[in-house]
Amino acid sequence: MKRGAVVSALCVLILMAAGCRQQTTGNAAGGKDGDGEPAYGDAIIEGTIGEPSNLIPMLASDSASHNISGLIFNGLVKYDTDLSITGDLAESWDISKDGLVITFHLRKGVKWTDGTEFTADDVMFGYRTIIDEKTPSAYKEDFLQVKKADAPDRYTFRVTYEKPFAPALTSWGSLVVLPKHLLEGKDITKSDMARNPVGLGPYKLSKWASGQELILESNKDYFEGRPYIDHYLYRVIPDPATMFLELKTGGIDMMGLTPIQYTKQTDTGFFRNNYRKYRYPAFQYTHLAFNQKHPWFSDKRVRQAIAYGIDKDEIVDVVLFGLGTPATGPYVPNTWPYNPNVKKYDYNPGKAKQLLKEAGWQDTDGDGILDKDGRSFRFTVLTNAGNALRKNTATIIQWRLEKIGIKVEIRPLEWSTFINQFIDKKRFEAVLLGWSIGLDADQYDIWHSSKTKEKELNFISYSNPEVDELLERGRRTFDIGKRKKAYYRIQEILAEEVPYIFLYVPDATPIVHARIRGIKPAPIGISYNLPKWYVPKSLQRHAMVP
Amino acid sequence: MLTYLAKRLLEMIPTLFGITLISFLIIHLAPGKPTDALSEMNPKMTPEARERLEKLYNLDKPIIVQYGLWLKRIVKFDFGESFSMDRRPVMQKIWDTRQPLLDRRLFITFMLNLMAMVIILMIAIPLGISSATHQNTLYDKITTTAVFLGFATPPFWLALLLMMLFGVYLEWLPISGLKSMGYDSLAMGSKILDRARHLILPMFIAAFGGLAADSRYMRSSMLEVIRQDYVTVARAKGLPEKKVIYRHAFRNALLPLITLMGLSVPGLIGGSVIFEQIFSIPGMGQLFFNGVMARDYPLIMAILTIGAFLTLLGNLLADIGYMLADPRIRTER
Numbered sequence: 001m002k003r004g005a006v007v008s009a010l011c012v013l014i015l016m017a018a019g020c021r022q023q024t025t026g027n028a029a030g031g032k033d034g035d036g037e038p039a040y041g042d043a044i045i046e047g048t049i050g051e052p053s054n055l056i057p058m059l060a061s062d063s064a065s066h067n068i069s070g071l072i073f074n075g076l077v078k079y080d081t082d083l084s085i086t087g088d089l090a091e092s093w094d095i096s097k098d099g100l101v102i103t104f105h106l107r108k109g110v111k112w113t114d115g116t117e118f119t120a121d122d123v124m125f126g127y128r129t130i131i132d133e134k135t136p137s138a139y140k141e142d143f144l145q146v147k148k149a150d151a152p153d154r155y156t157f158r159v160t161y162e163k164p165f166a167p168a169l170t171s172w173g174s175l176v177v178l179p180k181h182l183l184e185g186k187d188i189t190k191s192d193m194a195r196n197p198v199g200l201g202p203y204k205l206s207k208w209a210s211g212q213e214l215i216l217e218s219n220k221d222y223f224e225g226r227p228y229i230d231h232y233l234y235r236v237i238p239d240p241a242t243m244f245l246e247l248k249t250g251g252i253d254m255m256g257l258t259p260i261q262y263t264k265q266t267d268t269g270f271f272r273n274n275y276r277k278y279r280y281p282a283f284q285y286t287h288l289a290f291n292q293k294h295p296w297f298s299d300k301r302v303r304q305a306i307a308y309g310i311d312k313d314e315i316v317d318v319v320l321f322g323l324g325t326p327a328t329g330p331y332v333p334n335t336w337p338y339n340p341n342v343k344k345y346d347y348n349p350g351k352a353k354q355l356l357k358e359a360g361w362q363d364t365d366g367d368g369i370l371d372k373d374g375r376s377f378r379f380t381v382l383t384n385a386g387n388a389l390r391k392n393t394a395t396i397i398q399w400r401l402e403k404i405g406i407k408v409e410i411r412p413l414e415w416s417t418f419i420n421q422f423i424d425k426k427r428f429e430a431v432l433l434g435w436s437i438g439l440d441a442d443q444y445d446i447w448h449s450s451k452t453k454e455k456e457l458n459f460i461s462y463s464n465p466e467v468d469e470l471l472e473r474g475r476r477t478f479d480i481g482k483r484k485k486a487y488y489r490i491q492e493i494l495a496e497e498v499p500y501i502f503l504y505v506p507d508a509t510p511i512v513h514a515r516i517r518g519i520k521p522a523p524i525g526i527s528y529n530l531p532k533w534y535v536p537k538s539l540q541r542h543a544m545v546p
Numbered sequence: 547m548l549t550y551l552a553k554r555l556l557e558m559i560p561t562l563f564g565i566t567l568i569s570f571l572i573i574h575l576a577p578g579k580p581t582d583a584l585s586e587m588n589p590k591m592t593p594e595a596r597e598r599l600e601k602l603y604n605l606d607k608p609i610i611v612q613y614g615l616w617l618k619r620i621v622k623f624d625f626g627e628s629f630s631m632d633r634r635p636v637m638q639k640i641w642d643t644r645q646p647l648l649d650r651r652l653f654i655t656f657m658l659n660l661m662a663m664v665i666i667l668m669i670a671i672p673l674g675i676s677s678a679t680h681q682n683t684l685y686d687k688i689t690t691t692a693v694f695l696g697f698a699t700p701p702f703w704l705a706l707l708l709m710m711l712f713g714v715y716l717e718w719l720p721i722s723g724l725k726s727m728g729y730d731s732l733a734m735g736s737k738i739l740d741r742a743r744h745l746i747l748p749m750f751i752a753a754f755g756g757l758a759a760d761s762r763y764m765r766s767s768m769l770e771v772i773r774q775d776y777v778t779v780a781r782a783k784g785l786p787e788k789k790v791i792y793r794h795a796f797r798n799a800l801l802p803l804i805t806l807m808g809l810s811v812p813g814l815i816g817g818s819v820i821f822e823q824i825f826s827i828p829g830m831g832q833l834f835f836n837g838v839m840a841r842d843y844p845l846i847m848a849i850l851t852i853g854a855f856l857t858l859l860g861n862l863l864a865d866i867g868y869m870l871a872d873p874r875i876r877t878e879r
Contacts, residue, residue: 053631211828237826416578
């Protein structure tokens with residue numbers, strides 16, 4: 001109950017913020033606003049840097065592919081606007097008392113776009129395909145936890161787990177919904193589906209011109225009602241500067257803006273009149289991680305001192321132009337696992353120096369750099385090359401830490417080299433990186449002490465028995481209250497021990513043409529209700545004859 | 547002549563073999579694997595799953611065995627399947643027979659570069675000749691400065707400026723891509739016009755940067771030729787200067803350009819990564835760039851092999867061209 005209140009309060013906040021912006025841009029489309037009734041027709045064009053690779057959801061791991069396949073396929077369940085879980089192709093579901101059996105009751109009468117009815121057999125087929133050894137899917141692990149799956153009747157699908165597994169429920173999204181009648185007996189990796197899918201979602205693919213664009217057409221028989229906008233175009237524009245110019249000339253209707261584009265370059269009359277900007281926390285955070293095996297950083301006081309020596313607000317203001325929030329833990333503020341009451345490290349160089357002194361670091365030779373046992377405090381921060389935000393963040397950290405007597409070198413590395421030669425081999429002192437956060441709260445792989453082998457994600461070798469136990473507890477129950485308690489405690493421990501310095505959660509900042517209405521920003525973003533977006537008849541721009 | 551050709555063709559085989567071996571080794575030396583996109587930093591990926599995946603692509607075998615496997619396929623002209631997530635045959639990516647000819651990647655890049663080359667030659671040759679005949683005049687100095695300015699200007703920067711001017715402010719030309727939205731519903735004439743309008747900026751950028759080399763070559767070879775005795779003879783005969791330059795000197799001055807053309811053949815395939823990237827042109831340069839980023843070995847190898855083959859072919863053609871054009875070389879052989 002309490003959670004519901006928190007979430008709805010947040011919605012209000014965001015809606016108000018968006019509302020203000022909409023007021024300033026309100027006279028947008030001139031006096032034609034009067035006939036703003038939802039109407040069918042028009043097209044929306046989104047710009048993308050990367051081209052989708054494969055439209056079968058379980059085979060793709062790039063966001064471009066998932067953006068498109070998300071419009072073509074639906075899952076059994078999905079995240080609601082407030083990140084709670086709600087039914088999609090499943091009308092409802094029951095979880096047995098011991099948390100081992102999940103039974104999904106599917107919607108009746110949903111049709112694939114070729115007219116065949118969607119049934120539990122399709123889910124069963126998808127499940128069998130993803131656990132098949134020959135299917136190269138990055139997502140199989142969640143499904144290998146399933147002990148038994150069966151379909152007692154056409155509209156019921158049931159899975160049994162060895163142990164209760166909380167992330168299990170959300171894994172039954174669109175990954176395993178496949179048209180059995182088209183794929184049975186075929187090698188899925190060679191299937192035509194990858195580029196010419198048959199789905200059941202709000203849109204269907206009508207054309208894919210390689211390297212240029214994908215054209216989607218609305219599915220008039222979509223089970224939640226025909227989408228208002230008839231066509232959705234996904235234009236591949238690899239260069240971000242070109243994409244912004246295309247936005248200016250109306251070549252695209254929608255793109256993600258960089259902080260400088262959001263705050264400066266779109267702050268003109270033209271953009272205020274023709275576009276609307278949105279802003280909400282993205283599901284990711286940037287952090288400075290310390291190698292826990294390094295003798296200097298294995299001392300908690302040193303890590304805390306560095307945390308005091310960095311001004312997170314300054315980083316958000318300078319690097320992100322204010323478009324972000326200082327982070328306090330590995331969750332996005334105002335989502336249910338986020339604990340707002342953890343130890344915070346406000347910028348305090350005095351305290352930083354004092355902690356370092358307690359840990360034995362002092363400037364004995366007067367060169368301005370702290371030293372201990374004859375070695376001065378110098379370390380290298382590794383980060384991936386080509387990410388300007390991270391490079392700028394590292395530079396600010398370098399400057400701040402110099403003030404407390406720590407000399408930092410910054411070394412940007414090409415991604416593959418960075419991962420293979422340094423992260424995997426644990427050859428680093430500190431790294432500046434970011435994580436995308438899954439919508440489920442489980443972060444077992446990042447913090448559990450068993451996940452420190454090569455190629456595993458706890459590459460900083462963090463180990464804390466209490467955290468291990470809490471992580472285990474959090475993923476073994478479906479009770480949101482109990483999960484929340486576990487994750488709250490984990491955040492307290494992480495804030496105290498500082499294995500990472502959590503720097504910031506950036507905002508996602510999309511811009512959409514003002515003629516497109518019906519956009520309702522929520523914690524989950526804006527595109528969740530794309531089928532309900534519309535363009536009033538008088539403002540429609542593209543009449544497409546495909 | 548025929549035996550010489552046969553010999554040259556046979557010589558190409560070991561060279562090509564060597565090139566592919568070295569390319570194969572080098573791309574495998576780069577850190578990272580094709581499976582990284584699926585498995586790197588992915589919490590849902592266990593070590594077992596990663597091994598399975600690597601096995602699937604034969605990445606667990608020694609590198610020389612992998613090369614052998616690749617070679618076995620290649621002698622049958624099978625470039626294999628891409629390692630990227632779509633796993634399409636590599637040839638289909640390069641030359642998709644299901645698409646109209648105009649939309650196939652190899653064709654797009656080939657045509658763009660061919661057109662750029664023709665434009666460059668059409669401007670560079672007269673420019674080179676006229677600066678040679680007006681050597682050290684103000685005209686010569688201005689053209690020299692202009693072409694070097696073109697050579698020195700970063701193409702991506704100039705491209706963006708032109709896009710701003712013609713696309714955003716004047717709204718005369720489209721900014722990127724090869725065709726407009728709704729292209730399919732246009733009439734034939736408008737279709738051609740639409741494509742042409744999209745090509746103006748990329749062609750200008752490609753030509754502007756390429757002028758320097760060709761026009762300088764032309765200038766220096768012309769300068770060399772007009773000092774020759776036979777030109778003096780022609781002049782002494784009282785031929786008009788136009789005839790001396792364009793009938794007698796010009797043909798001989800063109801010879802070095804044959805080499806230059808031979809060398810530019812691989813560029814016709816490899817394309818320009820930069821302008822394909824900036825103008826969102828779906829050509830080979832873009833494909834190659836993405837292939838390298840994803841460590842898509844079969845795709846990289848296919849493009850490199852085709853490129854190597856064409857380079858060798860270009861050299862051969864240049865030699866043949868020389869032989870046809872210059873009797874002295876013909877008799878020396």
